[in-house]
Amino acid sequence: MTVLPNSPHARDVASVIHPYTNLKKHEETGPMIIDKGDGIYVEDTEGKRYIEGLAGLWCTSLGFNNERLVEAAANQMRKLPYYHSFFHRSSMPSIDLAERLIEMAPVPMSKVWFANSGSEANDHMMKFVWYYNNARGKPEKKKIIGRHKAYHGITLAAASLTGVEYAHKGFDVPLDRFLHVTAPHYWREGQEGESEEDFAGRMAQEIDDLIVSEGPDTVAAFIAEPVMGAGGLIPPPATYFEKVQAVLKKHDVLMIADEVITGFMRTGNMFACETYNIKPDLMSIAKALSSAYLPIGAVMMTDEVYQVLRDGSDKFGMWNTGYTYSGHPVAAAVALETLRIYEERDLLGHVRSVMGSFQEQMQQFADHPLVGEVRGIGLFAALELSPDPANKGMFDPAAKVAPGMMARTQAHGLISRALPGDGIALCPPLIITEEQIGVCMERFSTALDETWAHVQAEGLV
Template identity: 60%
Template sequence: MTTGTTAIGNSAASRDKAHFLHPYTNLKVHETTGPLIVERGKGVYVYDDSGKEYIEGLASLWCVSLGFDNERLVEAAARQMRKLPTYHVFGHKSHDPGIDLAEALIARAPVPMSKVFFANSGSEANDTAIKLIWYYNNALGRPEKKKILSRNKAYHGVTVATASLTGLPNNHRDFDLPIARILHADCPHHYRFAEAGESEEAFATRLAESLEAFILAEGPDTIAAMFAEPIMGAGGVIVPPATYFQKIQPVLKKYDILLVADEVICGFMRTGNYWGTQTFGMQPDILTCAKALSSGYLPISAVMVSEAVYQACVVESEKIGTFGHGYTYSAHPVSAAVALETLAIYDEQDVLGHVRSVAPVFQRRLHALSDHPLVGETRGTGLIGALELVADKATKLPFEPVGMAGARVNGLCQENGLISRAMGDSLALCPPLIITEAEVGAMFDRLEKALDAAVPVLKG
């Protein structure tokens, strides 16, 4: 068996290649290499079918806050399966887990919110938010105010509408996206897009001025909302420059443009506060969340809306006779029960306090890598971070072809027992929130081994 891959003769790998279409995978390469078969997990670790241990440095795609073996979550699912394994919430139906979870989220909201709508993924939550925004403006008699702003390098999902919001080329290419009425503003990445000598604050001022000019050029009466992640996750863990949200939000308010906070990755203490919204001083009208809502144990997401947005929905549903939106599995009782238990664990075990105690160690080890010969920038907040690989540190020149270096180092991480994620030539880390200081050290030790091993390969 080769390191980091499963042997071609393995039955699970063979069956996978025969019938399984994988997301975010080079399908042609997969036909030859096959998958890494992950069989079990414990704490911050997962184990493949040969028994090899990996630190799951991305928490299974930014999700698994409480680790891979939390018995309370397993038991919460089992209890609810025995009591009411499934039910819908259409047509004036409801159930206790959904009701209780809505109450719990409203109580924890970073700004006053009125109602919660449940979906099954971050993509569905953001897709729902788009529909609600259009519904809202129709209720207000503003049929032309429908364009929605996103940002270059943003990630908001992969449905037709949310993939259009996503500002990454590979989510658009040959899918005939983006759709109409979706616009992309500047990416707030200081390292890549600031002018020479421009401070973070000056860069933020320029971005706010650019945003206002963009709105005026399109027509303020045509722009309905802006979506923003507190930290842009899948675009490379891009932390906004200082004062960024303080400067763009008055522009949005000036032109009556709603702000949607996409908290799918940042929500639930990832940034060192309960919400990324709090970390960066955002005041959203709509907030979406998922992933750590259930520690990734079952699919569930939520859309929280302000009273103004809710009342517009009431007006339209009364006019039409129904609120014609929903999913079969909205507020699925088992998923809702697991999410409730997740929130209870966060509170009872002071997970936020733990994050705040461990995050400085994480950030120190991350930023120490800025001295490595392959690293151009390190960036992060709380227990999320990334490093960007460059061919020349002085000029910030990327490796060619773009993405090659990131893929190579990511593969070496896996060989050294660390699962990370390469996004182009940025390598992201987002471990389970329960990670200990010792495990943070082990994670970065494995990352450093991978970086060191990549030097002769990439610098030749």
């Protein structure tokens, strides 16, 4: 698109730096400016309507015009627009929300720590883990194991946990202490003749070997998204978490679950820890916690972890960490209302009623000549595009095949997301109906066929 002088697009180019954007290319193309939204739809300033097939950034679970959330924010703003939670102070919405989250947690959790985003929640979990081991008198036990293809955010520690190269390049991360093991992607990483369970066993063994070679007294925690999201939308192979957790237990290494995308029904249970029988010591949540209407994230921890932190804070004098906006009353009020709406609408029941059809319709693309793998669970899924599916071939990333398909879905009024390795994902708002899923799939299918025609015309297959 041409950026016309004095247009909002030109003003954007002149004044805004965008996340995850090629800054130079942006000067030529300008932004797509989203102006309004309703239900699962958003509309840009040119009047074009799109199905938001990625729920923004995997987050607007209730769609784009929920009046109750607007009211909840306005009411709380009128009553108390801000207060902090430093120095023994509190506000009612943060207390109510913490209690509600503890009730809902997938395993018994004792305390909630509030942050403003998924990155901040993950970043703080690292501080918790280090503090925990300092308080336990194990100052050497500090290394964290993450996974290649993992996405945990972009603050310094969160970006260090993240295992996708694109988030590291040029930023001097990962920092020391952060290790990464193989992504448990059976289709791509499994060996000839290896069963899914054997593959899971090999992945767990890799973690075991790494802990032993680094020294168990130096390894503090392992972190995982139950379903890897931005790095490729990769559900775990059968028995993976069972096997990994046995290794962690053996070496006194904490299990941390990043439920920032998967939390709040995305996998067909309230939390993906239930789906995969994960028993985390700490877990992070954000995004659908407030349907993304206001920034809020949180960490939940078990009582065992909390008791060590508690005694540590006495030993070190104070628990000297926190954000100006931790437990912000307006964000907490909106999150509480979000959780009420989930319950009153039985959104979990709704997700379960449509997710089977969503996954089946995605599976219909499995035989398409451009599709290597279809993977997903609950209400999100991805295709992996391949020039030679039988041999799991990969396109040259410079050909930008999945980004091309993303542009085509957009041209057809569906926002999707290209992932590394030529994945292309859908993760619609949880309120999506069966009929709307059908429309989504038609647009996705058209864009896939057009992409197939393109790769043939370009001689990429």
